[in-house]
Amino acid sequence: MTQIIAVHSFRGGTGKSNLTANLAASLGLQGKRVAVFDTDLASPGVHVLFGYTHEGESLCLNDFLQEDAAIKDCVHEVTPAPVKAAKGHVFLAPASMDSDRIARLLREGYQVEKLNDAIFALADALSLDYVIVDTHPGINEETLLSAAIADYLVMVMRPDSQDYLGTAVAIEVAQRLDVANIQLVMNKLPSQFSRDEVRLRMQESYEVSIGSILPLSEDLLTLASGGLAVLEFPNHTWSTAVRELAQALLEASPSA
Amino acid sequence: MTEGSFPNLEALPRGPLTMALMVQLEPPPLRRLLKKGLRRGLSTAELRQCLDADWGLALESESASSLLKALQDRRWFISSADADVWKTHLGS
Ligand SMILES: Nc1ncnc2c1ncn2[C@@H]1O[C@H](COP(=O)(O)OP(=O)(O)OP(=O)(O)O)[C@@H](O)[C@H]1O
Numbered sequence: 001m002t003q004i005i006a007v008h009s010f011r012g013g014t015g016k017s018n019l020t021a022n023l024a025a026s027l028g029l030q031g032k033r034v035a036v037f038d039t040d041l042a043s044p045g046v047h048v049l050f051g052y053t054h055e056g057e058s059l060c061l062n063d064f065l066q067e068d069a070a071i072k073d074c075v076h077e078v079t080p081a082p083v084k085a086a087k088g089h090v091f092l093a094p095a096s097m098d099s100d101r102i103a104r105l106l107r108e109g110y111q112v113e114k115l116n117d118a119i120f121a122l123a124d125a126l127s128l129d130y131v132i133v134d135t136h137p138g139i140n141e142e143t144l145l146s147a148a149i150a151d152y153l154v155m156v157m158r159p160d161s162q163d164y165l166g167t168a169v170a171i172e173v174a175q176r177l178d179v180a181n182i183q184l185v186m187n188k189l190p191s192q193f194s195r196d197e198v199r200l201r202m203q204e205s206y207e208v209s210i211g212s213i214l215p216l217s218e219d220l221l222t223l224a225s226g227g228l229a230v231l232e233f234p235n236h237t238w239s240t241a242v243r244e245l246a247q248a249l250l251e252a253s254p255s256a
Numbered sequence: 257m258t259e260g261s262f263p264n265l266e267a268l269p270r271g272p273l274t275m276a277l278m279v280q281l282e283p284p285p286l287r288r289l290l291k292k293g294l295r296r297g298l299s300t301a302e303l304r305q306c307l308d309a310d311w312g313l314a315l316e317s318e319s320a321s322s323l324l325k326a327l328q329d330r331r332w333f334i335s336s337a338d339a340d341v342w343k344t345h346l347g348s
C-alpha cells in the first residue's frame with residue numbers, strides 16, 4: 001500500500017522542499033518507487049532540486065487541476081543516476097513556473113479534491129511505494145488536505161521563536177484532523193545551539209515525536225538547492241540524518 | 257452512544273464542505289468520519305466499522321441513516337452508485 005508523506009511547515013523557508021527532495025532520493029536509494037507532488041502552486045520550487053526544467057509542451061500539475069489533463073501525463077521521471085543504480089525511481093509532479101498560469105490558478109482556484117484523487121490514481125498507475133507532498137507554508141485548503149490524507153506528517157521548523165509558536169498552531173490543526181503520525185523536524189540548527197536543550201524544548205512544547213534535528217549547513221547554503229545533498233555530500237551530518245529519517249519511515253511502513 | 261458525540265444534524269452548516277470547515281466541525285467523530293472518507297473513500301464494511309467504533313451505531317440504525325442522509329443532502333459524503341465506496345466530497 002502506498003504511503004503518503006506530507007512535508008509541511010507553518011512558516012516559509014524552513015527547508016521543506018530540500019527535505020522533500022532528499023527524502024525522495026533517500027527512499028529511492030533503498031529501491032523504492034517515489035513520487036513528489038509540488039502542491040506549492042503559488043511558489044513552486046522543488047523541481048529545481050531535481051534539475052527539472054519545464055520544456056515546451058510538457059504538462060504539469062496545473063494542467064491536471066485546471067485543464068483536466070490525465071495525471072500520469074503531468075508527472076515526469078527525475079530519477080538521479082545513483083537512485084537508478086539502486087533500482088529506485090523518483091517521479092515528479094511539478095507545478096507551473098509561468099507567472100500567468102500561477103496568477104490564473106490563484107484567481108480561479110481549483111477543486112482540492114482533485115489533488116486527493118490525483119495522488120491515489122498515480123499511486124496505483126505507477127505502483128508507488130511513497131508519495132511525498134511538498135506544501136506551501138501555513139494553513140490553507142491544500143495543506144489541510146495534505147495533512148488529512150497523510151500517513152506521516154513531517155512538520156519542519158527552525159529554532160526560532162516565531163516557528164515555535166506557529167508550529168504549535170499547525171500541530172493543533174493536524175491533531176484536530178487526527179493525523180496519526182506527526183514527525184517534527186528541526187532544521188537549520190546553528191552549531192552554537194545545544195541539541196539536547198533544543199530536543200528538550202521541542203519535547204516540552206509539543207506532544208509529538210521528534211523525527212530529526214538537522215544542522216544549519218554551510219554546504220547546503222552553498223549548494224543553494226542546486227542539487228540533492230544526500231547525493232552530493234552523502235557523509236554530511238545533514239544527509240546522514242535525512243537518510244536515517246527515511247530509514248525510520250521505511251521501518252514504520254515495512255509493507256510499502 | 258456517548259453523550260455529545262453525535263452531531264446536532266439540524267445545526268450543521270449547509271454550504272459545500274471545505275477543509276477549513278472540516279477542521280472546525282464538531283464533534284470529533286464527525287471530523288474523523290469525513291477525514292476517513294478522503295483518500296480512496298470507505299467501503300461499506302469500513303463505514304460500518306467506523307460508525308460502530310465511534311458511535312456504537314449499526315449502519316441500518318435510525319441515527320446512522322439520518323446522519324448519512326444529512327451528509328448526503330449536503331453532498332459532503334456521497335455513496336457511489338456503481339462501486340462500493342463512500343467518499344467525502346470537497347467543494348460544490
Ligand atoms: N540545514 C540547512 N542549512 C542551510 N541552508 C538550508 C538548510 N536547509 C535548507 N536550507 C536553505 O534554505 C532555503 C530554503 O529552503 P527550502 O526552499 O527547502 O525551504 P522551504 O521550506 O521549501 O521554503 P518555502 O516555504 O519558500 O517553500 C534554501 O536556500 C535552502 O538551500
Ligand SMILES: [Mg+2]
Nearest residue numbers: 016017040045
Ligand atoms: Mg518549498
